[in-house]
Amino acid sequence: MLTLVSFDLCPYVQRAAIALAEKGVPFERRDVDLGNKPDWFKAISPLGKVPLLQVDDEVLFESAVIVEYLEDTQAPPLHPAEPLARARHRAWMEVGSSILADIWTVETTPDRAAFDAKAASLRDKFQRLESQLGKGPYFDGERFSLVDAVFAPAFRYFDVFDRLIDLGTFSGLPKVQAWRRALAARLSVKDAVVADYEARLEAFLRRQRSWLAGRLG
Ligand SMILES: N[C@@H](CCC(=O)N[C@@H](CS)C(=O)NCC(=O)O)C(=O)O
Numbered sequence: 001m002l003t004l005v006s007f008d009l010c011p012y013v014q015r016a017a018i019a020l021a022e023k024g025v026p027f028e029r030r031d032v033d034l035g036n037k038p039d040w041f042k043a044i045s046p047l048g049k050v051p052l053l054q055v056d057d058e059v060l061f062e063s064a065v066i067v068e069y070l071e072d073t074q075a076p077p078l079h080p081a082e083p084l085a086r087a088r089h090r091a092w093m094e095v096g097s098s099i100l101a102d103i104w105t106v107e108t109t110p111d112r113a114a115f116d117a118k119a120a121s122l123r124d125k126f127q128r129l130e131s132q133l134g135k136g137p138y139f140d141g142e143r144f145s146l147v148d149a150v151f152a153p154a155f156r157y158f159d160v161f162d163r164l165i166d167l168g169t170f171s172g173l174p175k176v177q178a179w180r181r182a183l184a185a186r187l188s189v190k191d192a193v194v195a196d197y198e199a200r201l202e203a204f205l206r207r208q209r210s211w212l213a214g215r216l217g
Contacts, residue, residue, distance in 0.1 A: 002027040005041065005052035007034050009201055011100050011153035012063040013051040014192040018149040019067045021188035023074040064093065067146055078146045085140075089147050092132065092139065096150035099125055103157050106167075108210050115211045122169050126176050133175040137182035144186065152183040153192070159184070160201045164216050 004020065006013040006029050020027050032041045032050060044059045045052055053060040053069070060066050071079055079086050102125070105118040133139065139147040158180070161167055170177050183189050194200070206213055 003054040004029050005045070005050055005054065006031050007050045008194055008197070009204060010034075010050050011156070012049075014153035014156070014189075015063045015146075015149045016051045016053060016066045016070070017192040018152060018188045019070050019078060019146060021191055022078060022144060022149070023070060023076065025070070025074050064097075067149065071146065078144065078149070080140065080145070089140070089145060092129075092147050093150045095125055095129075096147070096154055099151075099154050103154065107157075107205055107212060108208050109212075110210055112211045119167055119169070122167070126169055126173055129179075130173045130176050133179055136175065136178050138179065144188075148183055148186075149188075151179070152186070152189040155180040155183055156189075156193070156197075157201070160198050160205070164202070164205070165212065 002020070002025065004013065004016055004027050006017070008031060017027075017029070032038060034050070037045075037048065042048065044054075046061055049061065051061075051063055051066060053066045055069075060069055067078075071077065079089055099122060102118040102122045105114055106122070109115050109118070134141055138144050139151070158167075158169065170180065206216060
């Protein structure tokens with residue numbers, strides 16, 4: 001049995017959980033409190049971060065490494081077979097990581113200029129994605145891929161943001177909006193978080209001494 005060491009709000013953990021579910025691999029989830037990291041976790045996590053995937057006596061870290069390991073060992077494939085297409089997918093997964101970094105700043109910075117810069121950066125990246133998307137419903141058309149597993153947790157933030165503040169990130173981007181809806185409806189995506197995830201994220205946002213928190217009603 002594989003064990004996914006997790007944190008309830010972590011989008012990188014969700015990537016691994018989605019890939020595991022899409023491949024039908026049973027796993028246990030072990031949550032840690034990142035605000036008070038237990039000693040056993042500090043001992044096995046070289047960067048002090050989740051996710052970790054425990055595979056027998058080995059501990060894998062870094063979500064990209066974990067999903068590539070799953071890709072190497074478990075069917076069905078979630079990357080395209082053709083090398084150039086596969087490289088393109090990996091590159092857009094990297095954009096997904098930079099979007100998560102922008103989202104983190106939007107959530108936490110007390111500085112309005114930094115907030116505005118990252119909100120604009122998010123808009124720019126999703127605008128570029130609009131021109132990459134085809135007929136959908138997913139990044140690669142009919143086929144769910146690891147790129148989808150990376151973007152689903154990023155889109156999930158906006159389910160909470162949209163209730164609280166208008167960032168305008170997706171306005172005039174119909175393909176991105178349709179992609180977002182398709183991912184939200186996918187069972188592996190729904191099951192990647194706890195039932196009260198949205199309430200937990202909202203509570204996290206309100207706890208920040210951030211420019212965003214100051215805008216929330
Ligand atoms: N590059 C890492 C990022 C993982 C990451 O940032 N995890 C956060 C939670 S979402 C974490 O564990 N933070 C704890 C810390 O930095 O102390 C990955 O892709 O796995």
